[in-house]
Each structure stands twice: as C-alpha cells, then as structure tokens.
Amino acid sequence: MERKNTWLSYNEEDKKNLEVLASDYKEYLTNGKTERECVKESVKLAQRAGYKDLEHFIAEERQLKPGDKVYRTWMDKTIVLFQIGSKSMEEGLNILGAHIDSPRMDLKQNPLYEDTEMALLDTHYYGGVKKYQWVTLPLALHGVVIKKDGTTVEINIGEKDTDPVVGVTDLLIHLSGQQLEKKAKVVIEGEDLNVLIGSRPAKDEEKDAVKKEMIQIFQEEYGIEEEDFLSAEIEVVPAGPARDFGLDRSMIMSYGQDDRVCAYTSLAAMLNVEDAERTTCCILVDKEEIGSVGATGMHSRFFENTLAEIVALTGEYSELKLRRILQNSHMLSSDVSAAFDPNYPQVMEKKNAAYFGKGLVLNKYTGSRGKSGSNDANPEFVAKLRRMFDENEVAFQTAELGKVDEGGGGTIAYIPAGYAMDVIDCGVAVLNMHAPWEITSKSDLYEVEKGYEVFLRNC
CATH class of the missing domain: 3.40.630.10 (Zn peptidases)
Known part of the structure; x- marks a missing residue:
C-alpha cells in the first residue's frame, strides 16, 4: 500500500x-x-x-x-x-x-573530583544510549539544586552564546588502536562518561586546587556548596538550539x-x-x-x-x-x-x-x-x-x-x-x-x- x-x-x-x-x-x-x-x-x-x-x-x-x-x-x-x-x-x-x-547523562550525587589537575563531574547515563555518541560534543548542564533550607537553585549553563560549554573527551585516533578493536557498546564505558569542567587551579592551594576553584565558582555564581549536590538533579544534555535540517529546511534537528x-x-x-x-x-x-x-x-x-x-x-x-x-x-x-x-x-x-x-x-x-x-x-x-x-x-x-x-x-x-x-x-x-x-x-x-x-x- x-x-x-x-x-x-x-x-x-x-x-x-x-x-x-x-x-x-x-x-x-x-x-x-x-x-x-x-x-x-x-x-x-x-x-x-x-x-x-x-x-x-x-x-x-x-x-x-x-x-x-x-x-x-x-x-x-x-x-x-x-x-x-x-x-x-x-x-x-x-x-x-x-x-x-x-536519554541523557545525570550527575551522580557526589560528582565533583579532580584528576591530574583537571576538574570533572561523574555521571550515570539515563535511558538507552550509544555511549560513544556522547563524547567530543559541546554539552550543557540543566537542572535544580535543592539546598537544605528548601531553597531551589536553577542551573542552566551552556545555552547562551556567552556561556561556556562542557564535555566528555575521547582518545585521539593516533593512540586508539586497542580502543577501535572493542565492540561498539564498550568503546566508551559508562564509568568513562566523565564531564570535563575546568583546569585552572585556585591560588595558594596545595591539594585539589582545580576542584577548589570550581567549588568557589559554584559558590559565587550559584550560592551552592559541594554538599548541595547530594540533593541536586542536574542533567547533562547537548548544548545548542533546535535547528532546521536539510538545505530545503524540510526537517528539524534537535x-x-x-x-x-x-x-x-x-x-x-x-x-x-x-x-x-x-x-x-x-x-x-x-x-x-x-x-x-x-x-x-x-x-x-x-x-x-x-x-x-x-x-x-x-x-x-x-x-x-x-x-x-x-x-x-x-x-x-x-x-x-x-x-x-x-x-x-x-x-x-x-x-x-x-x-x-x-x-x-x-x-x-x-x-x-x-x-x-x-x-x-x-x-x-x-x-x-x-x-x-x-x-x-x-x-x-x-x-x-x-x-x-x-x-x-x-x-x-x-x-x-x-x-x-x-x-x-x-x-x-x-x-x-x-x-x-x-x-x-x-x-x-x-x-x-x-x-x-x-x-x-x-x-
């Protein structure tokens, strides 16, 4: 028919x-x-x-x-x-x-950590995803943080033209011989979907200086402390607006x-x-x-x-x-x-x-x-x-x-x-x-x- x-x-x-x-x-x-x-x-x-x-x-x-x-x-x-x-x-x-x-990535309840002077957020993916599709993309953070006093702080970072974006890194092609031998479902493991958010260390800090710089940014810009992530619901999603797709503008990508x-x-x-x-x-x-x-x-x-x-x-x-x-x-x-x-x-x-x-x-x-x-x-x-x-x-x-x-x-x-x-x-x-x-x-x-x-x- x-x-x-x-x-x-x-x-x-x-x-x-x-x-x-x-x-x-x-x-x-x-x-x-x-x-x-x-x-x-x-x-x-x-x-x-x-x-x-x-x-x-x-x-x-x-x-x-x-x-x-x-x-x-x-x-x-x-x-x-x-x-x-x-x-x-x-x-x-x-x-x-x-x-x-x-489908998306959600921040874990204790997400923020530092490794080799880089600050990252640990995630748990939500729904059925091909995990390898989520690397090297500009990503945004959306959600809410509920503080102990009941105050709600809304988070939306990465959507304005002036906003920074974050993302999950991938292994460079020059060193990915073993990675490319893996099956697609494990090319990127779930525990490797860690979002890179910063690399500048705070001054006069000997330990976890980059993480402490990020904590200071969260405090100054949003009034939240590290422990407030315990009662947060923050989703990691692709950054950017819905757009026309196709040279004839007959479709929508989003x-x-x-x-x-x-x-x-x-x-x-x-x-x-x-x-x-x-x-x-x-x-x-x-x-x-x-x-x-x-x-x-x-x-x-x-x-x-x-x-x-x-x-x-x-x-x-x-x-x-x-x-x-x-x-x-x-x-x-x-x-x-x-x-x-x-x-x-x-x-x-x-x-x-x-x-x-x-x-x-x-x-x-x-x-x-x-x-x-x-x-x-x-x-x-x-x-x-x-x-x-x-x-x-x-x-x-x-x-x-x-x-x-x-x-x-x-x-x-x-x-x-x-x-x-x-x-x-x-x-x-x-x-x-x-x-x-x-x-x-x-x-x-x-x-x-x-x-x-x-x-x-x-x-």
Whole structure:
C-alpha cells in the first residue's frame, strides 16, 4: 500500500501553517531540555490558552462544568490537562499521552573530583544510549539544586552564546588502536562518561586546587556548596538550539525529539481544541525511558488520582464511576517510531516501515521478540482511527519497529491499557532515535498535530 509524500499535497497556506508550527515547536525544544523545563513551558502555554490550575478548584471545592479547562502538575516533572466536555464523563475520555524525559547523562550525587589537575563531574547515563555518541560534543548542564533550607537553585549553563560549554573527551585516533578493536557498546564505558569542567587551579592551594576553584565558582555564581549536590538533579544534555535540517529546511534537528515531538503536538492539539463533546485529556509524563517507574512515571497513581479529583468536582464521586470512565476511554499513546534510514536498510522490513513525509505513524504493537511487552491494539480501534483520519484528510501510515527479532522497544501504551481502555501508539517517525541529535520531518509534525486534533474532537 503506497502512501504519497504529503509535501506534494500542500498549498501555500498549508506550508505557512506548517512553518508556524515548526517554529513554535523548535522554541519548545530549545527551552525544554529537561522534564522540569518542559512542564514549565507547558504551563505557560496552557495558561495562555485559558487553562486554570486544578489545585485552586480543589482547595475552593469549586465545581467543574462543561467547557472548563484545567491542568495539574506533579513534582514539577509531570503535567495533565483536562477540558470538560458536554457528554457524561462515564462515556469515557479522549486522551493523548506522551513522555517528556529523554536519554541523557545525570550527575551522580557526589560528582565533583579532580584528576591530574583537571576538574570533572561523574555521571550515570539515563535511558538507552550509544555511549560513544556522547563524547567530543559541546554539552550543557540543566537542572535544580535543592539546598537544605528548601531553597531551589536553577542551573542552566551552556545555552547562551556567552556561556561556556562542557564535555566528555575521547582518545585521539593516533593512540586508539586497542580502543577501535572493542565492540561498539564498550568503546566508551559508562564509568568513562566523565564531564570535563575546568583546569585552572585556585591560588595558594596545595591539594585539589582545580576542584577548589570550581567549588568557589559554584559558590559565587550559584550560592551552592559541594554538599548541595547530594540533593541536586542536574542533567547533562547537548548544548545548542533546535535547528532546521536539510538545505530545503524540510526537517528539524534537535536533542530530545523522542518524545517531545509527540509531547508538543499533543499539547498543541489539546490547546487548539474547543467545545469537544467528550472530555479531552493530555498527559505528559516522566520516566518512560527507564520503564515508566517512580512517582512521576506512568505507573504512578498520579493520573488516576487526578481523574478522581476531576470526577469529584464534576458530580458525585464513586469508585464505580471512575472505573467506567477509564474503561470507556480512548487513548493515543503519543510516541515516536523509527524512520526508515536508507543508510541502514537491513534492519527494516520495507512494507512495514515508517517513512519521512508519509504522515503520522500508527504502531499497532511495539515490544520485542514475539511482541513481548507490547499493547497490541484491537483492530476495531484501528479501523475507527483509519476512518476518522481519512474523512478528515490526515495522512497516516502504519509501521513496526524494525524486522522481527532485530530488536524492539516499548512505550507507555500498555499501562493505561491495563484499565481496559482502547490504546494505540501514534506518533512521528524519527531518525537518529536516542542519539544526542535526532531528526524529524516538518510535514510529519504537521500531520500528527492535525491528527491529534481530529482524535480529540471526533473519537
């Protein structure tokens, strides 16, 4: 089943709208390189669109009514938004769910040390990465330090033109004979991902003079001491903004597009949809890259607890009503798929691969080796989406994550499916997935945002 390239169908107005969306998306990527930053950006956009903090409604026991738009954050790393529909919530919600964490390096709790008059930071990589991709890059430090008195110090070093950058060094080619004999997964070991941050010694110090110089810089510029790293959450990410990619500017290159390309388009669709009959919901969660665990991952009860609060504020609460709402809901697990790469055709089965320019991607199942760990959506739900997208001229394609037994991966889809709701993975094809710099097609960005709006209005 051949799918046409969507670029060929666009008129001038489409192209203009596409570029506006792409520009806003690049700004979101550039400003949101951590989960906390994404939540902060999302709150700004939500408030601009008229969404109110649910906590105020809870505190005042103020009833929610059709048309009300609310959001709630949790631990500054997860956000969920609701727009109350005109139909009874027991008929179910239309939900978009994406994750806003991305592969990176995290500073250890005791990270700062000196070796041969160089100051370095020890890291622990987060998520599935090819470790050799993270050396010799300009890197930035993003995150927070929470001091003992509860004060929060925000860290963002390496993004301004005047900022210094940091990085992980690599062995020079002239001395790397033994290194190049190693398998790719151990060319760079996890414990060797140490970030070089300084080499100037403090005056009048005999021991660890460079480290002490760095401690002085942290104290003077941020008011933090070495022990404050014990309660810090600092991420090491590629430095620099999201940019157009390709001489025709048809693509975007940026850090963190898995899964912020789907997170942003889900949020944009949610904010654009007004007066839907069914209550609509968008949830952007943390920790997907390490199994959706913890208090801010999809496995936590945050979503269920917040929905319970919503139900209580829209009428009489009952456990049975909550369960009916969940099982009658429809959800698009807004997550990326692997784009076909002509440099590596051997890992793909061409009839069932995702391609740039062919629209949003439906992954009926993900998982690995026998669909292990996958959701595997029902064909009735797939048929409903096919009809909906065709009727509203949304370009879509279907795909698997590579050849059978080649590898695999997972999403959050199986977790909400545990409530017995219909769920399918639906997102954007990505090149360089999990690399420091990932690539997406602007036309796919445009189609997936359009598709998400259609889903929220019509499913």
